[in-house]
Amino acid sequence: MDKKIIFSAIQPTGTFTLGNYLGALQNWVSLQDEYNCCYSIANMHALTVRQQAKDLRANTLNAYALLLAVGVDPQKSIAFIQSHVKCHAELNWVLSCYTQFGELSRMTQFKDKSARHPENVNAGLFTYPVLMAGDILLYQADFVPVGIDQKQHLELARNIAQRFNGIYGDVFTVPDGYYPKLTAKVMSLQDPTKKMSKSDDNPKSYITILDPPETIVKKIKSAVTDSEALVAYREGKDGVNNLMSIYSAVTGRTLEQITEEFAGHGYGDFKQKVGDALAESLRPIRERYAQLMKDRAYLEECYRDGARKAEGVSQRTLDKVYKKIGFLAR
Ligand code: ATP
Ligand code: LTN
Secondary structure: OOOOEEEEEEOOOOOOEHHHHHHHHHHHHHOOOOOEEEEEEOHHHHOOOOOOHHHHHHHHHHHHHHHHHHOOOOOOOEEEEHHHOOHHHHHHHHHHOOOOHHHHHOOHHHHHHHHHOHHHOOHHHHHHHHHHHHHHHHOOOOEEEOOHHHHHHHHHHHHHHHHHHHHHOOOOOOOEEEOOOOOOOOEOOOOOOOEOOOOOOOHHHOOEOOOOHHHHHHHHHOOOOOOOOOOOOOOOOHHHHHHHHHHHHHHOOOHHHHHHHOOOOOHHHHHHHHHHHHHHHHHHHHHHHHHHOOOHHHHHHHHHHHHHHHHHHHHHHHHHHHHHHOOOOO
């Protein structure tokens, strides 16, 4: 039987955080054997927030190297840069004519980001979810591994696909989200009611996957918890719940085992263990990233090859779409 298809992407807006890793990237890696996977660096999406050209260029290459460093294998999966494959821009236009203004106005990420950047509420920020729907639908993806913050965008992609299929027949596979159980939303270390985000102004609120061990331990130690001094996963203990989820994700221990492990211990001890375990689990990524960044020729070869493969798959879908909607063939 043919393997099912996975598609996902991440924006090159800075070094990936622990939230990106536990919410998305870790699944990307583990799904590679069982599925045909396509992973993209969404540099076109990144343009919705003002970027310095030289930073975007550097961040895109760094993000691509990070993708391989976390364990995406360019031999097994298609790993490419979004702007290298023109079908993304082309399908975006078509799908934007099948998406309603009202639907896009309801997207919470648009509301948040336009509130955070009132000086640059551009049309791309508004139509961002259409570009994302096109990314997914071009590859006929069955599953999309992302964090829970992307759920609303994914629902929209499903609606667009169903609407289009309703008019033209079965053109697109209708995709499903694929979320981790415990870490679909890693919370900010400084305000555990907010998601951890790489664009947060306070660097103490997030851990990047390249932070050195001392920094990781320091940031975990200064994480906001509560005054109860009890390691237990419960409502109202957002800070502790967050650290327990992180610890569970990196050690494979269950919440019950963790509660037992720290029975009678204070938060100091707990945080030290979480920090140490986390720093150790990210070590191979740091080392591999350093290696990859020394070999630019290899990275270039990988992303060119990825673009060629991605183009092959996505062009087939785009051709089908153009035919269905009535664009005269050249
Ligand atoms: P930005 O802060 O620039 O908006 P981001 O950190 O939210 O970026 P994205 O590139 O938008 O990162 O997201 C990449 C992937 O990481 C998505 O699948 C998203 O759902 C996931 N993700 C982002 N933040 C978290 C988080 N705190 N917890 C779990 N998953 C997350
Ligand atoms: N909007 C996504 C990044 C993204 C994406 C995609 C994720 C762009 N295109 C397609 C899944 C599928 C985000 O994570 N912020």
